[in-house]
Every structure is written in C-alpha cells, then in structure tokens.
Amino acid sequence: MSAHSVTRRDILKTLAMGAVGGSVLQVIPAKAAEFVHQAVRKEKAASPAGKYAPKYFSAHQYETLNLLCDAIIPKDDHSGGAVEAGAPEFIDLLTSENEKYQLRLGGGLVWLDSFCADRYAKSFVECAPEQRKEVLDLIAYRKNAKKDAALSQGVAFFAFLRKMTCDGFYTSKIGIADLQYIGNTSLREFPGCPPVPEHG
C-alpha cells in the first residue's frame, strides 16, 4: 500500500485516536506522524508563497497557536523551536479531522483570549511579552488551578496543547535530531560493540 492510497483523513484519524489513548501500548507508529509532517511539507512546496494554509484554526487563532507553540518549545543552542519544526501545522492538520481536539483547542484558545481580556483588556496576541509570560506561568502548572479554580480550564487546555506540541516537535526532523536519534539507518558493516566504559 503506497502512501497515496491511504487517505489523509484515515491517517489523521488514526493519529488522533492514538494520541487520545495516551497509553504506551497505544502509541501510534512514527510513520503516521511522519505522514503528517510530509503532508505539510508537500503543501508548502506546492503553494506559490511556500506557506501552509490552516485547515481548522482562524488566522487569529493560528497566530495565537504559533505563539504558544514557540513558548512551549523555543529555539535554543541545540535546535530550532516548535514553530520551525512545524508543530502548529501538525496540530492544525490533526485538529481539522477531530471534533474533540476542535473543542479542546478551539475552546481553549477562546478561553485564553477572554482571560487576557479580563486581565489586560487585550487578546493574548496583543499582550506584551511580560503579560503573556504572566498568563503562561499561571496556566502551565496544575497547582495554580488548585489554588484558583477559575484557572482550571486554562490549565487543562495548556496541558493538552503542551502534549500536542511535544508530539509535533519530537516527530519532526528537527525534534528527532535534537534527541540525537540515529536509528533506522543501515550499517554497511558491523564494527562490533562500542567499548564498555569503565564502571566508576
């Protein structure tokens, strides 16, 4: 079966099911995640501007999503961040085929904007970087929701998005290289086991 005979929808649905299950035994094959990254790459290559067009999120939501993904996994000395690695595209494409994700992420983004509106009279995107950090420091930890129940939906949303961002990042070329994964490459000859380091 070639990648072309499996519909994009089939794979996106499979991926979403696996991710929802969350248990180690239900982990979806890395191939399916690679398919999603590949679909994004193909779309970018085919578009005149070299851009991906969001399938589910509005332009404003997508901008917010980009900021959040960048905050969750930023660029550092080792590698590029989640945005460069294509996490927002990965999340958008999966969400476009999954109603539960649509509710959790779409609803969560609205929650975030209304939280920012109450606090700073601005949307998350319009907030100053320090204000965004203040908000993230509140919703990135469960203990804050225990102290203040008004944060619990935000904490749940952020936990889900953090998981999705990790999935998108660590299945991308950049994320895989970041972990220094070198498997799945053929050895022309087997030079023997590497030497065993002295045990201290």
Add this chain to the structure above:
Amino acid sequence: MPHVGMFDGLCHREEGYGAALKQRARKVYGTTIGFSGRGEMIPNPDTYCEIDPDVVDQWGIPVLRFHFKWTDYELRQAQDMQQTFRAIVEAAGGEYRTKTRIDGPYPFGIQAGGKIIHEVGTARMGADPKTSVLNGYCQAHDVKNLFVTDGAPLVTNPDKNPTLTIMALSWRASEYLLAEAQKGNL
C-alpha cells in the same frame, strides 16, 4: 525512535514550558526501558466456556459464554517476573519505577484474562476420558473417527507461540490416523 506520546509522562510530571522543558526532554530521552512478561496459564475449574442459556447470534444459534479466573499459578509467575525485572534494572544501576500493585484486580501487573493470548485449549488431550476430550493422538475419546488438530488439544496456554506444537501434534495425529485407517479401525 521518537514518537507521539513519548513525553506525555514528562509533561505531566514536570509541567511548565520553555527551554527547561526542552532540556529535560533531551535528558530523559532514551533513559527508560520497558518489560513485558509472558507466562503459562494452567487450566482451572473456574475457567471455562459454556453455551449461553439466554443469548443467540443473528442466525439464532446460541452463543458461547465465558468464565474466567486467574489462580496462584499465574499470579506467582507475574510476581516472579516483577522481581526479575527489578533485579535486572537494579543490577544495571537503574531505578525500578513500576506502577503495578500487588493487590487489586490486576496484581503484579497481570493483564485481564484474554488480553494477550493464543487461542488454544477447550478440547484438551489426556489419558482419562473423564477429564479430557481427546487422546494423545488428537482423537476424540467418544467418537473414534473424529480428530481435532488445531490448537484445541493443548492442555495449558503456553507462553510461547503454539503453531509449531500444533503442527507437530497434527503430524503425529495424521500418521496415527493413516495407520489406523489402513488397519480398518476407523
């Protein structure tokens, strides 16, 4: 290989975001291994199937109904596996982080009955017609010209793949069947 869901546990434990989370992911990646044990189930009187007195399928045929129970034979194997896994991990300088409990519905991490199995048994072989259906040649005690040569004659559910055993048993049954037929006994 890095895959979806790989850092769910890390995200749940550490929370937060940003460079620290990324650094932590890099640090823990490749530092955990998992074990999965396989054991042999010994038949017991509380584990059997029977014709359901109430339920039929879409063709009106009564369906089977299953009863199931683990016994100490299986639970002790699971306990032994846990101890062995722990010994391996600790001898290698690791930390054993199992979440399995010694009590509750799945003691020592044993799975629900039927979850990871090969479908064998239910027409077990044996010398005594009172406790078995088939003799050692897969021939029914009650019906001499009936031979059962799939996985049904197995008397326990072994931890290994049963296909080669099934083939060996059916080979022996076939030779016996041929010899008996030539003698005119069937």
